Amino acid sequence: MKNRLLIVDDSVIMRRVLEKYARALGLEIVGTAANGRDALGLFDRHKPDLVSLDITMPLLDGLGCLKEIMDRRPETKVVIITALADRETGLAAMRLGAKGFIQKPFTEAQVRDEFAQVLGLAGGALVGD
Amino acid sequence: MLETELKAFIDVVIRYFSQVTGETVAMGVPYVKAQDPVLLDFTGVIGISGARRGCLCVTSPREMLQALAESLLGPDGRDEAAVADVVGEMANTIAGNAREAFGSAFMISVPVVLHGAPSDITIKLKPPVFVVPIQWRAWRSFLLIGLE
Numbered sequence: 001m002k003n004r005l006l007i008v009d010d011s012v013i014m015r016r017v018l019e020k021y022a023r024a025l026g027l028e029i030v031g032t033a034a035n036g037r038d039a040l041g042l043f044d045r046h047k048p049d050l051v052s053l054d055i056t057m058p059l060l061d062g063l064g065c066l067k068e069i070m071d072r073r074p075e076t077k078v079v080i081i082t083a084l085a086d087r088e089t090g091l092a093a094m095r096l097g098a099k100g101f102i103q104k105p106f107t108e109a110q111v112r113d114e115f116a117q118v119l120g121l122a123g124g125a126l127v128g129d
Numbered sequence: 130m131l132e133t134e135l136k137a138f139i140d141v142v143i144r145y146f147s148q149v150t151g152e153t154v155a156m157g158v159p160y161v162k163a164q165d166p167v168l169l170d171f172t173g174v175i176g177i178s179g180a181r182r183g184c185l186c187v188t189s190p191r192e193m194l195q196a197l198a199e200s201l202l203g204p205d206g207r208d209e210a211a212v213a214d215v216v217g218e219m220a221n222t223i224a225g226n227a228r229e230a231f232g233s234a235f236m237i238s239v240p241v242v243l244h245g246a247p248s249d250i251t252i253k254l255k256p257p258v259f260v261v262p263i264q265w266r267a268w269r270s271f272l273l274i275g276l277e
Contacts, residue, residue, distance in 0.1 A: 010239060011221070012214040017201050056221065058239050083225025088233040104222045105148040 002028040003119055006046065008039040008065065009054040009081065014104075018052055018081070021111045036060030040068055047073065050119060053098075055082040055089065063092060070097040077118045081106065130276055135159055135259055137230035138185075141223050142263055142272060150200045150265070157262025157269075166260055166273050168246040170194075171213055173220030176253065179236035183255035183276035185227075187220040193268035217242040223272065 005027045007018045015032045022029055030046035033039035037059040043051065051069060055062035062080060069076055079100035080093045090101050100118040102110055139156050146154035172188040191212060198206030198215045205211075217240030224237040254275030261272040 011218040013198060013201060013206070013211050013218055016205065016211070020202065020205075056225065056237060056239055083222040084233075084237075085226045085229035086231075086233040086235075089228070104218075104225065105145055107148065 002026060003050055004028045004030045004046065004048045006030055006039065006042055006048040006051045007032040008034075008036065008051060008057070008062070010034045010057040011054070014054070014081075018111070021108050022052075022115075024108070025112055025115060027115070034058075036062060036065030036068075039065050043069060043072070043076075049077060050115065051076060051078045052081050053078055055080060055084055055093070063096060066093060066096045066098060079114055079118055081111075130257075130259060130274065134230070134276075135261070135274070138223065138227055138272065138274060139261060141226040142261070144226070145219065145222055146263075146265060149197065152265070155264040157264060159259050159261045161257045162260050162273075163256070165252075166254075166258060166271065168243065169270070170245065171216045172243040172252075173216040173218070174241045174243060174252055175220045175224040176238035177224065177235065177276060178238070180234035181231065181276045183274075184253045185220060185224050185237075185276075186252060186254070186273040187216055187223065187263075187270060188273065189216050189219075189270035190268050193265060193270055196266065196268070213242050213244065 005022050007015050009015050019029055030048050031042035033042050035057045053062045066078055078098045080098045081102045083104040085103055100114045102114050169188045170191040171194055172186050175185045177183050194212045194215045198211040221240045228235050255277045258273055258275040263270040
């Protein structure tokens with residue numbers, strides 16, 4: 001059974017890049033959202049295994065969305081994907097329950113390795129799982 | 130703005146192009162602009178608040194943004210939505226990455242993307258405005274930074 005991914009980012013191009021990378025990794029994309037509020041609606045409907053979550057977004061930012069996700073389903077694996085490069089932001093996300101962190105700009109290999117690590121898949125193997 | 134602060138932004142731009150395109154970018158000599166700078170086809174605007182106040186912009190010709198979008202998405206990156214979005218995401222990434230040097234009190238807004246040079250929008254660049262030319266392939270963009 002494929003791992004199910006929800007992509008949350010206010011950038012159209014980032015959502016599309018992550019969709020492209022995730023498809024190549026064999027993940028099932030259950031939805032994409034441009035802000036934390038819409039993401040929570042999709043999260044409740046689809047209960048994804050994995051969420052890729054931007055931080056700087058309108059309406060509800062990534063850290064607020066992360067807290068809501070952890071309150072609802074703490075077993076969800078959340079990977080923060082953000083341009084914010086300061087240490088405090090990464091630590092705040094980890095304290096709230098994020099399992100991974102990728103700094104923008106990122107490469108396909110960084111996304112593959114982080115998703116595999118967070119999902120507990122050895123050797124970065126995702127395709128065909 | 131201090132010279133070391135300006136260098137932090139320049140380093141971030143160099144890293145951005147290296148990571149996204151796998152190519153090197155040539156950064157021009159920064160200069161200070163007294164009047165409102167000229168805006169190109171698309172401009173990504175990030176408001177700065179917190180420890181510093183002002184604005185950061187990236188203004189680019191359409192062809193450069195289209196090439197960048199294609200670097201990320203291949204032929205699927207040719208549409209108008211991708212081209213307009215990439216300049217906002219570039220500005221967001223530059224401002225966000227700059228927090229490594231400026232710290233978490235350097236607060237950034239979500240990006241706003243301007244098409245052309247709209248007369249009814251004022252960009253809150255705090256003078257003096259530093260202009261940094263960015264030469265990538267055949268195109269030239271500009272990074273504009275105006276901080277208190």
